[in-house]
Amino acid sequence: MEASFIREAIAKIESERDFKVLYACETGSRAWGFPSPDSDYDVRIIYKHQKDWYLSLSDKKDTIDLMLEDGDLDITGWDIKKSLQLMWKSNGPLLERLQSPIVYFEAEGFLDLCKPYAEQCFAPVASMYHYLNMGKKSFEDVEGQQEVKLKKLFYALRAAFSCKWIMDKGTTPPIVFHTMLNELEIAPSIKSRILELIELKSHQNESYVHPMESELNDFIKAIFDQSSVVSLSLKGRKEKQVDLDGLFLQILNRY
Numbered sequence: 187m188e189a190s191f192i193r194e195a196i197a198k199i200e201s202e203r204d205f206k207v208l209y210a211c212e213t214g215s216r217a218w219g220f221p222s223p224d225s226d227y228d229v230r231i232i233y234k235h236q237k238d239w240y241l242s243l244s245d246k247k248d249t250i251d252l253m254l255e256d257g258d259l260d261i262t263g264w265d266i267k268k269s270l271q272l273m274w275k276s277n278g279p280l281l282e283r284l285q286s287p288i289v290y291f292e293a294e295g296f297l298d299l300c301k302p303y304a305e306q307c308f309a310p311v312a313s314m315y316h317y318l319n320m321g322k323k324s325f326e327d328v329e330g331q332q333e334v335k336l337k338k339l340f341y342a343l344r345a346a347f348s349c350k351w352i353m354d355k356g357t358t359p360p361i362v363f364h365t366m367l368n369e370l371e372i373a374p375s376i377k378s379r380i381l382e383l384i385e386l387k388s389h390q391n392e393s394y395v396h397p398m399e400s401e402l403n404d405f406i407k408a409i410f411d412q413s414s415v416v417s418l419s420l421k422g423r424k425e426k427q428v429d430l431d432g433l434f435l436q437i438l439n440r441y
Contacts, residue, residue, distance in 0.1 A: 321345025
């Protein structure tokens, strides 16, 4: 699917919904760096309404969720106010989106404006629980199985690497899987095997079933076990006071 087609779809949604898109990026396996040939496109947007839209006592819908092109194009989005509320909570998916390597649209200077606030809001404990809970759910589907969907195995691997990143680096885990693979201390045999599986996945459809490998099973389990212990002593966000109200007003006035 051409990036230009995705941009056209975003522009059409923007017109139909009467809001302004501030940022649109890819998430999922294409952004993580291990897509399959038939992987869909997981496009995520952040948008804003006119100021008067926010001046209401009633709650309004602040998300969109659309499936286009027979399910091949998944577009979901959050209003800027909701996005900043999630930033305050150190929401994992939001922090990932702000560092996506595939950007379809960015209002001028939007990322430069938001990223310093995202760093201030990052809370190791919140991020760890996000990846640990997500990873354990994925691992339940593959642990001890003789055959597993390679897609599921990579979901568990990515969550495990994110947990290890938080333990080792204490910063927001990168969205790009290869960055973690290259910068974390990983046994050479594990690293080389994962690279082989990434290459294999690039030629197999999402439904491909692969024999479970005991070394990877043990590797994932060990990280999750260690993360469960470490999470009990992790801290909250770096700074107690972060002026997200000020950022919100900046965005409304600037864009």
